[in-house]
Amino acid sequence: MMIPPTLDETLQQAVAWLKQQRKVILITHIDADGMSAGAIMSRVLTRLGIQHSIHPVQTLDAPALRRIIQDDTPLVLTDLGSGQVSLLSQLDQPILILDHHEPQGSFHREDHVHVNPHEHGIDGGREISGAGVAYLLARTLGMRDLAYAGIIGALGDVQEQDGFHGLNQLILQDAEEEGSIIREQTISLYGLHSRPLARLLAYNRDLALKGVQGSLAAAERFLEQLGIPSMREGKPIHYYQLSRSERQRLIAALLVQQGNGSLTPATAYLLTDEPPGSPLRDAREFATVLNACGRMDLPSIGIAAVLNEPGARRKALAIQQEYRRAISEAMQWYQQARSEGLIIQDEGLMIIDGRGIIRPQLIGTIASIISYDDTTPPGMIILSIAQAEEGKCKVSIRIAKREEENMHAIMQVIIRGIPGAAAGGHENAAGAILPCTHVAQLIRNARSLLAKRNV
Numbered sequence: 001m002m003i004p005p006t007l008d009e010t011l012q013q014a015v016a017w018l019k020q021q022r023k024v025i026l027i028t029h030i031d032a033d034g035m036s037a038g039a040i041m042s043r044v045l046t047r048l049g050i051q052h053s054i055h056p057v058q059t060l061d062a063p064a065l066r067r068i069i070q071d072d073t074p075l076v077l078t079d080l081g082s083g084q085v086s087l088l089s090q091l092d093q094p095i096l097i098l099d100h101h102e103p104q105g106s107f108h109r110e111d112h113v114h115v116n117p118h119e120h121g122i123d124g125g126r127e128i129s130g131a132g133v134a135y136l137l138a139r140t141l142g143m144r145d146l147a148y149a150g151i152i153g154a155l156g157d158v159q160e161q162d163g164f165h166g167l168n169q170l171i172l173q174d175a176e177e178e179g180s181i182i183r184e185q186t187i188s189l190y191g192l193h194s195r196p197l198a199r200l201l202a203y204n205r206d207l208a209l210k211g212v213q214g215s216l217a218a219a220e221r222f223l224e225q226l227g228i229p230s231m232r233e234g235k236p237i238h239y240y241q242l243s244r245s246e247r248q249r250l251i252a253a254l255l256v257q258q259g260n261g262s263l264t265p266a267t268a269y270l271l272t273d274e275p276p277g278s279p280l281r282d283a284r285e286f287a288t289v290l291n292a293c294g295r296m297d298l299p300s301i302g303i304a305a306v307l308n309e310p311g312a313r314r315k316a317l318a319i320q321q322e323y324r325r326a327i328s329e330a331m332q333w334y335q336q337a338r339s340e341g342l343i344i345q346d347e348g349l350m351i352i353d354g355r356g357i358i359r360p361q362l363i364g365t366i367a368s369i370i371s372y373d374d375t376t377p378p379g380m381i382i383l384s385i386a387q388a389e390e391g392k393c394k395v396s397i398r399i400a401k402r403e404e405e406n407m408h409a410i411m412q413v414i415i416r417g418i419p420g421a422a423a424g425g426h427e428n429a430a431g432a433i434l435p436c437t438h439v440a441q442l443i444r445n446a447r448s449l450l451a452k453r454n455v
């Protein structure tokens with residue numbers, strides 16, 4: 001796919017805008033795509049000799065802007081901003097938005113430039129990520145070496161389905177031509193490129209391999225039957241050490257013998273600047289590490305990791321370990337609280353009040369894990385609450401094992417009439433921010449809504 005001429009024109013405007021700046025503030029989204037976009041933009045700014053500070057945020061609203069903006073330094077926004085055009089229009093400074101979210105409104109000033117694929121007939125939900133849009137700007141400046149970060153962003157936003165489409169395809173082509181990414185046909189199995197093979201086969205829940213699940217010895221026998229040694233030079237063998245034909249035999253066997261049918265053939269996108277066997281070599285796994293950095297409030301490490309700054313990738317992996325630990329501690333607290341009867345559970349509603357215990361960045365993940373738990377009855381609505389900043393509480397809502405109900409719509413009904421409350425999210429997962437003084441009212445609203453639903 002080619003870049004449409006009107007989009008190319010807007011990118012040229014963005015380049016002209018940048019060339020007028022000496023110093024900017026860079027604001028980006030705090031997820032994997034946003035960090036990748038921020039990394040690309042930061043590198044572009046550095047190369048152009050433009051001084052900048054980076055501010056990753058979860059939501060861009062008036063209080064966030066007040067926190068970040070001190071004067072009329074020009075703003076660059078990546079992976080956000082298109083939904084806040086009217087808010088941004090009220091600011092005095094020059095602004096450049098590079099985003100792929102559905103635009104709400106348009107700019108009317110010459111020093112306000114808005115680059116968004118939707119305005120050029122391109123589906124920003126599927127065909128290009130925020131990092132992708134930032135990359136198109138880099139590409140306009142001839143910096144194709146940054147294409148790999150556009151791919152990490154697109155994987156973070158789950159835009160790869162049976163390969164990449166539209167402009168993502170173009171970005172992948174650039175990354176391959178640059179030699180920063182190579183493609184490999186594999187299966188959708190987390191850890192395939194980084195964990196010792198026998199352990200992976202024995203202990204991966206998605207795999208549920210018949211007769212192998214839970215037993216390292218059985219996993220070793222399984223490999224042996226395929227003619228694959230489980231050890232090499234005294235060390236457990238890894239997938240990356242297998243020959244091409246060994247890989248093919250293994251993948252075919254796994255697809256046939258898996259226990260629950262959740263494995264599918266997939267393409268892996270491997271970062272060539274990571275050695276084989278590195279947990280960061282698979283760009284999909286890289287994106288999950290970035291997400292962990294965001295959730296642990298250390299997005300600057302994530303951004304540095306994308307740019308492969310010295311030591312950053314090692315730190316990012318350590319943060320992912322901490323993130324996993326934080327999740328498992330929160331789950332232990334939940335199990336304990338539940339066994340002590342401290343979790344309210346009635347009228348098809350479970351309320352997990354994690355205020356002061358669970359950090360707000362984790363509350364959605366915790367609600368999701370509980371919604372998938374075997375002991376949670378289907379149809380149960382899970383409402384989890386955490387303390388956020390400045391007297392605000394963060395609430396997440398999920399439903400257990402049922403998809404036909406719209407969580408975002410339910411959340412909007414629950415917060416109706418609560419001053420200072422705002423809902424966000426989508427059908428399967430939604431959330432809200434509200435003053436903590438109104439949590440009791442929120443719970444009352446949720447109960448009365450669900451009581452009506454159950455009649």
Ligand SMILES: [Mn+2]
Nearest residue numbers: 033079130157
């Ligand atoms: Mn995005």
